[in-house]
Amino acid sequence: MIPIIDLLEQRVSSVLSELTGNPAPAVVRPSNNPKFGDYQANGVMGQAKKAKQNPRQLAEQVIAKLDVSEMCEPPQIAGPGFINFRLRPEWLSRQVSQAITDSQRLGIDPLADPPVTVVDFSSPNLAKEMHVGHLRSTIIGDVIARVLEFWYDAPEKIIRQNHVGDWGTQFGMLIAYIKRTHPEAIDDPTAFQIADLESFYQQAKKLFDDDATFKQEAYHETVALHNNEQATLKAWKYVVAESRTHCQKVYDQLNVRLNKDNERGESSYNDRLPDVIKDLHNAGMLVESDGAQCVFMDQYKNKDGDVLPLIVQKSDGAFLYATTDLAAVRYRTGDLKAQRIIYVTDARQKLHFDMVFSCARKAGWASEDITLEHVPFGSVQGDDGKPFKTRSGGTVKLKDLLDEAVLRAGDIVNEKNANLDDATKAKIAAAVGVGAVKYADLSNNLVSDYVFDWNKMLAMEGNTAPYMQYAYARVQSIFRKGDIDVDALVHSGHLVNLTEPEELTLGKLLLRYSEVIENVARDLRPHLLTTYLFDLAQAFSSFYANCPVLKAEGPTRTSRLLIAHLTAKTIHHGLSLLGIATIDQM
């Protein structure tokens, strides 16, 4: 099924192009005011101006030639040259009926010939535990990957890459610390477990800062690591494996699809780094400055107005994250054959990625037909407007944050629905708690910072996960109470008939799902999806309050059951793209 907006766009722009003799977009948009109908074409005014015509007259000519009679009431011309379309209830009813029969894709066509796409996200530093700073990249990246997987309808074309920090001085430091405190672990890693990776790291860091001898040991281990010395490598593998286990728990609890197969850490590019330098040198792009190897590109200036370097090798010979990122670009375009690479990192790294992209282009590692995108996002703040910290000022572990969310959700479930059994309550608490955290994050415009607020995200009123989950649970409750066989209903061949205002509003919204998915996929902005789902849940609540389902009779009852069913499916589907669970009762 073609989205309604695209259908109208095609029809109107073809007539408009014919009339003007030039390709002319119709610029169809959903109307922002019901009195102007459901959709409006805004393109006539621009075209009239180009052709030095009267816009209203051009609009007259357009609707004289335009045939949309099967789907719309006769189009109306308004204002300076808008064309307004009101969809016919019969046509809407048929479209909704048709969407219901497509249980897999809800009537949404996949993108033709999608590009091989790498999504680089989460990418925590494995030397420490995941903290609140990793929340946004992890869940936003996961949503982007899920949305594209669905839109492409070709999961193999989405390659998730977890570019973890698993290399460098911090690991030398941890290895040196293990050798000091648990020498037996070097020979037998099972002899020792890191109970708390974060405090283990903090202890090592303290020693590193305070004890010059230890610092030397740490540097020694770092060099040994980079030289692939067996004993050090063994310890390194142990630390990384331990840390990965911590991460995996967080990913699982977050319902984020990442595992070891998606991991391609900094260490994996180690062998490729010298080639980056060599090839930049061969391309004549490498310049030594203050002992460091740099790439200078005119468009980037530093604070003195001089050209800003992209440093790819330090004066002591060590490589930097720019080097690794360049190697990663080469790996992704060369080995993975990526045609589109998406980086989900916070906005502060924008300059870095701009420079890396420019450098990769200039070096010929990413041709112009390969899309390189940085998806920047703002930070999570405490209610003081500063980066979110614990009361004592420490970093908030992601694990603790999620546990608290589940605990708080559990309290609410106990209060609202005490008679459920414990297992059900636990399931609800997990879905609601984690869903609330994710939804609160995803519902913000990416670029803005937001304040982390437990009460707001767990509130059952407003644009929150619990509100959406509640709307879903109410539909399920209808089907439970009415003892409805959903499969039989869907395959019965009965049709939807939208007549009441609430039914029409809901029906139109349901049919806009494909349009929204396209927008989210194109612009990589998850909050467009949360906004839509909230509108949908509100429209359903209104329908629910005004249009009795089980008490209705005959075709009306069937029709309303079908509408309720498609609403639940859409909410479930949308939330699943957000990585948020639905529950049948709450």
Added chain:
RNA sequence: GCGCCCGUAGCUCAACUGGAUAGAGUAUCGGUCUUCGAAACCGAAUGUUACAGGUUCGAAUCCUGUCGGGCGUACCA
């Protein structure tokens, strides 16, 4: 200093990237449960879109300037 992002209702945010009278939620006030889950619904009130110019049929959106905030700006990632 320069660069990037931002400034919208008391508060938190939208506004499909130039469209019509700038919309939601929240808080506030009022109404709706013997009717499918009231964790809900319906209604009321809320604005010099930071400010000043400009571009045009039309600007929160684009351009210029000013003020205010966040971030970045050579060997951390």
